[in-house]
Amino acid sequence: MFRPKKSRHRLVDRVIRCAFPDSCVLCGAQDVIGWFCINCSLTLPRADAACGRCGQTVSTVLPPGVDCADCQRRPPPFLAARSALLYTFPIDSALQSFKYNHQLYYAPAFAQLLFAEFLLAFQTADALLPVPLHFGRHAWRGFNQAMELCKPLRRCSGLPVLTNVGRVRYTRPQTGLDAAARRRNLRHAFAVAGPLRCRRPLIIDDVMTTGETCRRLARVLLDAGASDVGVLTVARADAAAHAAGLKV
Numbered sequence: 001m002f003r004p005k006k007s008r009h010r011l012v013d014r015v016i017r018c019a020f021p022d023s024c025v026l027c028g029a030q031d032v033i034g035w036f037c038i039n040c041s042l043t044l045p046r047a048d049a050a051c052g053r054c055g056q057t058v059s060t061v062l063p064p065g066v067d068c069a070d071c072q073r074r075p076p077p078f079l080a081a082r083s084a085l086l087y088t089f090p091i092d093s094a095l096q097s098f099k100y101n102h103q104l105y106y107a108p109a110f111a112q113l114l115f116a117e118f119l120l121a122f123q124t125a126d127a128l129l130p131v132p133l134h135f136g137r138h139a140w141r142g143f144n145q146a147m148e149l150c151k152p153l154r155r156c157s158g159l160p161v162l163t164n165v166g167r168v169r170y171t172r173p174q175t176g177l178d179a180a181a182r183r184r185n186l187r188h189a190f191a192v193a194g195p196l197r198c199r200r201p202l203i204i205d206d207v208m209t210t211g212e213t214c215r216r217l218a219r220v221l222l223d224a225g226a227s228d229v230g231v232l233t234v235a236r237a238d239a240a241a242h243a244a245g246l247k248v
Helices: 006-019 038-043 069-073 091-100 106-121 135-141 145-157 179-185 212-223 239-243
Strands: 080-086 127-130 165-167 190-192 201-208 230-236
Touching (some): 080 106, 091 106, 091 145, 091 201, 091 230, 106 145, 106 201, 165 212, 201 212
Parallel strands (some): 080 230, 201 230
């Protein structure tokens, strides 16, 4: 009688676990809904109020069509930015493990959260754009976390992923830089190779802090022919904490 090898059993088990997780990615509990248990789903850190333009948290709910003070002072080139969660425990720890410790099993869990926001705010988007990594950083890290988020999100949304937009200049991490230094750091960092085969690209990333990276990338997309640009990230970090040196 034929008996499958143990390696086949392990492979099948991994596939089943990826498609149908049996425990919460945050706490390990068994009563999962998608990738999160009931308790974690109910207690995920979400903003009570946020600017409808840049997605930054605000102290009170703004009237419809009214942007926050930062957006009024310096309007972003993207049409709207949304983040599924706040960059605080346990999401900050999970995202750092995903990004710096190669724990890619978080990607479909985070993509589940992104898809819910996509359905609410970005159904007119016609392509996904993972924030590009410079090839040197990509080689050092081994993967682009934004691309890993786009893989399951592409399957859910049915949208293509843009691959002809790149980071053409190596830039130092934005952590700890003031506003002027952040802008200088990202000058001429991105470029589109060839025609932009979409009109409404949606930028995807793990964390949005000051938004300077998305501003620069959105401007490049608009200059290449996009009619409008959206931004969708897993979490929104506090810009002041980022400037003080918070690792994101």
